[in-house]
Amino acid sequence: MAEITYRDALNQALAEEMERDDSVFLMGEEVAEYDGAYKVSKGLLDRFGELRVVDSPISELGFAGLGVGAAMVGLRPIIEFMTFNFSLLALDQVINSAAKMLYMTGGQINIPMVFRGPSGAALQLAAQHSQAAETWYVHAPGIKVVTPATPADAKGLMKAAIRDDDPVAVMEGELLYNVRGEVPEGDHVIPLGLADVKREGGDVSIITHGKTVHLALQAAKRLEKEGIEAEVLDLRSLRPLDVDAILATVRKTNRAVYLEEGWPYVGVGAQVAATIQEEAFDDLDAPVLRVTQADVPMPYAKNLEQLAKPNAERVIAACKRVLYRT
């Protein structure tokens, strides 16, 4: 297995799928001539030409809508948002058109398209450019949402998303693009809707998705020094949700902490906590706790930003609380 970056893993996935199926095309701001704002589409213009790698104007609602139209007539568009912060402009096309088309046409027209780009905070980009967009997308039935945390998952989930016959949002991370990891050779496809145990442990379950998988692993490593074995479950897919995997880890450890970089209010953790108490109430030895971004717009000031983001200390404290080891 080759060790490559998350960025290159995505690039491989795009290239391989465009090679495999000529109805696949990429459109977005600066994806062609500039190789993408984060260089994910590097080399694709040269390889596949300007009909399949298309620079769009700065008009998220417009090119997202173009993508929906193209999907309706049989193409498989990949729409890149420079970041998902800007996709708020396009939510009418995402939610009202892409997610609902199959339902509103009585099953006649499906939308095989991908929305992709980085989501969540990077460093000091301030309130408007530092938000996790998962919950806006995952709230609506009709669109799938995946959040790869590693290069292998990035490649496998991107390929599955492109091949899927329904709209899928692939939420990446600015701070993930340089992460290196081993990626299986060949046609590596990960079915949508499967969570992955990133670390096994029997004492407490840290359930998370996306970028914070790495934070969970850091916290687990520090807990190990105190004799606490944390299991880290990476959901990978927020819709469909791997409820079986969630219940399995809770039944194993009897306690869970949800970690996410988004806000707590009606967040992914809220959904997961509800699922756990509905389905595994009698297996719980403690309430499900959540570690999230503070319930405020992300501050610009570096010190305040650090305080607002979830960190390993808070994860460790939450784990100890559910273990009654404060």
Place this chain on the structure above:
Amino acid sequence: MPTKVHMEALSPTMEEGQVVKWLKAEGDSVSQGEILAEIETDKATMELVARGDGVLRRVLLEEGGTAPVGEVIAIIAGADEELGDLPAKDEAPEGAGREKEEPAPEKEEAGAAREGSQEPKTPPAGEEPSEGEVEGVDDGTQVKASPLARRLAQEASLELSRIEGTGPGGRVVKRDVEAALEARVEARPEVAAADAPRVKGAAEGPEFEDVPLTQMRKTIARRLVESLGPVPHFFLRITVDMSRTLEARERVNRLLEEDDGKISINDFVLKATAGALARHPEVNAHWNGDSIRRFGRVHLGVAVATEEGLITPVIRDAHAKGLLEVSTEIRELVTRGRDKKLQPEEYTGSTFSVSNLGMFGIHEFTGVINPPEAGIVAVGGIEETPVVVEGQVVVRPLMKVTMSCDHRVIDGATGARFLQTLKEMLEEPAAALL
């Protein structure tokens, strides 16, 4: 920490108990396992033991008083320990205005429902808190516990209120239940010894076999319950010539010393029934709802009349016991049954039952099945009756035996074959030697 003494469920069906006698008085020191009181249950007089060490500080229920299971009837604590708002005598269990406690499981449910919004207790407006009242002390009606701890405690039949919680606010969590379980395992060798007494010569091998229901059996069960339920009884009656049993009884009783007591006809009936059951496991069975449990060993329930009603002590492994052993054992069980001294394990776990009203001059009668058993035999008295033998009218001592069968388990022919064996064993007692 004070230990509350609860009215415990000392029999499987007990809902309330009466204090016959306190063996300890207020101020006496007690240690765990010591007998505190004699409690009369619905079945017998049982001993209530201390679950903690200290001094019996408060007795809340006088001798002769009755309290529902779960009620606090005394307090054990250190000699000078502050008792806080633990109940004192004037607010004794049956005191007016006190909310009647539900049986334990419901009580815990209610506790769970209120958990989370639990407020520190405040006295109703206009009432001064009584001296020594401590805010937030659990009064035993609510136990804070995690769902998992609740489930584990229930599975292990542990009372949550007896487990000290180490979670926030005294919440009982998994580790507390595990610790309590460990303590119980360490503290119960004597219980293990009392478990299922094994007798010499008792059948080895599995205690029972569960037979899955065939479709036909299921249909029979369903249809018959519709007709006569919930236990669809039917009755088979057979007449037994007791001549040879009477002769055998005379002979064996001549062999016995005076102080051995005498073998009764009923002892022969019990011994023969156990022998016949051992040969017909399809009758020596329980209805389990989704299967039929056939027993390889015979634990024979024997209906005994006491002044207050019926109790059914059990002769364990009756098929493997000799006539004298059966006779001695049943006499002893009957005596203790009438004195209400039977332990629960002595009147539960029977695989089949016998009821004999012959001594009351009853000719014949039908017994009501004790579920989940599949049958009961009802034995009438022996009567000199003219019968025709080889064309001649002769007088024979006849006895009528009526078997009530649960038709879901036993069909007519099955029951008949069993009765035939029973008849043969009584008509030829030497058959028991085979």
